[in-house]
Amino acid sequence: MAFKDNRQFIEALERTGDIVRIKQEVDWELEAAAIARRSNEMQGPACLFEKIKDYPEGFGIFSGGIASYRRLAIALGLSPDIPVRDMFAEYERREQHPIKPVVVKDGPCKENVMLGDDVDVFQFPAPLIHDGDGGRYLGTWDIVINQDPDSDWTNWGTYRFMLHTRRALVGQPLPLSHLAMLLTEKYVPANKPMPVAVVTGADQLSTLVGGAGYRIGESEADFAGALAQEPIELIKCETSDLLVPAHAEIVIEGEVIPRVTQMEGPFGEYTGYRSRPGGDGVICQVKAITYRNSPMITMVSLGTPIDEAGVSGGITMAMAYKRRLKKLGLPITDVSLPLEGACHVVVVGVTKGGNEIAQQVRDALTSRRVPITKIIVVDQDIDVFNFGEVLHAVGTRCHSVRGVMIKEHPGRGNPLTPCYSTEERAHGLGATALLDCTYPLDWPENDLPVKSSFNTIYPESIRQKVTENWQRYGFK
Ligand SMILES: Cc1cc2nc3c(=O)[nH]c(=O)nc-3n(C[C@H](O)[C@H](O)[C@H](O)COP(=O)(O)O)c2cc1C
Ligand SMILES: [Mn+2]
Incomplete structure (x- = not known):
C-alpha cells in the first residue's frame, strides 16, 4: 500500500509512534529546524510543526519523514521492523518495474491558486534552517520538475531553492544535474526561459526518487510509480504544460531565466558541514503558486547524519552502485x-x-x-x-x-x-x-x-538446541 500524500503517511507514523505533532508555536527562524535536527541526531521521531510564528493556523512544516530506514519501510508499505537487507531487496525488485504516471483533471494541490501580482513566496513559512544560511529555503525536501523541449522526457530532481524576492526563488542545481544540463544545452542557446515547477510536500517516495541518480531520458515519475507499485497521479500546471504530483502540498510554478544569476547559499550541506560560501544560483521567476488547504512545507534539516537526505542517498546510491558493478x-x-x-x-x-x-x-x-x-x-x-x-x-x-x-x-x-x-x-x-x-x-x-x-563455530545441532531453549535458560 502506498500513501498518496504526506497526510496519509503522517497518520501511519502516528499509529506506530514515529512522529511528534508540535502544537506549540515555533519560529520559522532556526527554531523549527533546530528541533528537527536534534530529533534527527537523537534518532528520534519525525516532526510536524502545526503552528509557525507569523503564519496563519494550519500553515505547517513537516520534517524527518523518512529520516530512518524504519520510516522508509513504513513509506514503502512494509513492516517498520523489516531487516534493512530485506527492504533493500524489495526496493530493488520494485525498481525493476517502472510504472508510468497517470494524468488527472482535479487534485488537492489546486485547492488554492495564487496568480500574477498576488504571487508571494513569503506567504509560506519557509524556514531559516541553519545559522549562517544565505536565506530561507522553501525547497529542501522537494522535487523540481523540468522538461526536455526536444522529447517527451520529463526530469525530476531534488534541488534546493531559497526565497529571493516575493516573486523569485534562487537555486543551485549543480552543472551535472539534469536540470542544469537541460538549461545550458537547450534553453540557454535558444535564449528561452525554461518552465519549472518547484514542488514541496509531494509524497515521500516521489521525493526520494527526486534525489536518486537516474539516467538522462529516464523519468523519475516512472520510478516513483515503481516504488509505490501504482501510478503516481499528476496534474497540469496553471501556467505551463508541466505535470506535477496532484497530491503535493505546494507547487511553485515558474521559469528559469537563461544567463541570469543571483547569490545563493551558503547552506549547511548534506556532508554535515557548511563547506563553501554562497555562489551564483539560477533564478526561478514565479508565475503562480497552487497549494492545498493548510499546506505543509516539507523540510529536511540537513546536517550530520542521519536525516532523510542521508537515508535517501544511502538506499538510492547503493542501488545505483550495485547496478553499475553488476553490469x-x-x-x-x-x-x-x-x-x-x-x-x-x-x-x-x-x-x-x-x-x-x-x-x-x-x-x-x-x-x-x-x-x-x-x-x-x-x-x-x-x-x-x-x-x-x-x-x-x-x-x-x-x-x-x-x-x-x-x-x-x-x-x-x-x-x-x-x-x-x-x-x-x-x-x-x-x-x-x-x-x-x-x-x-x-x-x-x-x-x-x-x-x-x-x-x-558451532555445529547446527548445538545452535538449534541453544536457540530453541533460549527462553527456558532464562533469557527474555
Ligand atoms: C535534500 C537534497 C538536496 C539536494 N540539493 C541539491 C542541489 O541543491 N543541487 C544539486 O545539484 N543537487 C542536489 N541534490 C542531489 C540531487 O537531488 C541528485 O543529484 C539527483 O540525482 C538530481 O536529479 P537529476 O539526476 O535528475 O539531476 C540534493 C539531494 C537531496 C536529497
Ligand atoms: Mn534525472
Whole structure:
C-alpha cells in the first residue's frame, strides 16, 4: 500500500509512534529546524510543526519523514521492523518495474491558486534552517520538475531553492544535474526561459526518487510509480504544460531565466558541514503558486547524519552502485552505505575476492564524480548491512599495506567534502582509499582462519538446541 500524500503517511507514523505533532508555536527562524535536527541526531521521531510564528493556523512544516530506514519501510508499505537487507531487496525488485504516471483533471494541490501580482513566496513559512544560511529555503525536501523541449522526457530532481524576492526563488542545481544540463544545452542557446515547477510536500517516495541518480531520458515519475507499485497521479500546471504530483502540498510554478544569476547559499550541506560560501544560483521567476488547504512545507534539516537526505542517498546510491558493478559482471553480493558515513563510505560484498577484484570494484565506483572517499570490500561471509561485522573485518582482515590502496581522481572529487584542500576543491580533485578485506585468492583453503562466532563455530545441532531453549535458560 502506498500513501498518496504526506497526510496519509503522517497518520501511519502516528499509529506506530514515529512522529511528534508540535502544537506549540515555533519560529520559522532556526527554531523549527533546530528541533528537527536534534530529533534527527537523537534518532528520534519525525516532526510536524502545526503552528509557525507569523503564519496563519494550519500553515505547517513537516520534517524527518523518512529520516530512518524504519520510516522508509513504513513509506514503502512494509513492516517498520523489516531487516534493512530485506527492504533493500524489495526496493530493488520494485525498481525493476517502472510504472508510468497517470494524468488527472482535479487534485488537492489546486485547492488554492495564487496568480500574477498576488504571487508571494513569503506567504509560506519557509524556514531559516541553519545559522549562517544565505536565506530561507522553501525547497529542501522537494522535487523540481523540468522538461526536455526536444522529447517527451520529463526530469525530476531534488534541488534546493531559497526565497529571493516575493516573486523569485534562487537555486543551485549543480552543472551535472539534469536540470542544469537541460538549461545550458537547450534553453540557454535558444535564449528561452525554461518552465519549472518547484514542488514541496509531494509524497515521500516521489521525493526520494527526486534525489536518486537516474539516467538522462529516464523519468523519475516512472520510478516513483515503481516504488509505490501504482501510478503516481499528476496534474497540469496553471501556467505551463508541466505535470506535477496532484497530491503535493505546494507547487511553485515558474521559469528559469537563461544567463541570469543571483547569490545563493551558503547552506549547511548534506556532508554535515557548511563547506563553501554562497555562489551564483539560477533564478526561478514565479508565475503562480497552487497549494492545498493548510499546506505543509516539507523540510529536511540537513546536517550530520542521519536525516532523510542521508537515508535517501544511502538506499538510492547503493542501488545505483550495485547496478553499475553488476553490469560489469563483477561478483557482487550486496552494496551498502553506512548512514553515518554521509554517503562517503561504501561497503561492497563479493562472492570471490582478492586484490584484483577489489581494485575493479574501486575503479568502477570512481569512474564518475562521486562523494565516495572509502570503499570497503568484504567476502560474502560478512553481512554488509551489519557495520559491527564490517568494522571487525576492516580491523582484522584488511592488511594495512597490501590491503589499502589509494588513488587520486582528477576532476572527480566532491568539492563539498571537507577533507579536500581549497586547491583540491577548486579543481575537483578527489581521492579514494580502498580497504580490501577479502582474503587473497592464492591462500590455501585450510590456511583461512575459522571465524569464531555463534553462527560459524558451532555445529547446527548445538545452535538449534541453544536457540530453541533460549527462553527456558532464562533469557527474555
Ligand atoms: C535534500 C537534497 C538536496 C539536494 N540539493 C541539491 C542541489 O541543491 N543541487 C544539486 O545539484 N543537487 C542536489 N541534490 C542531489 C540531487 O537531488 C541528485 O543529484 C539527483 O540525482 C538530481 O536529479 P537529476 O539526476 O535528475 O539531476 C540534493 C539531494 C537531496 C536529497
Ligand atoms: Mn534525472
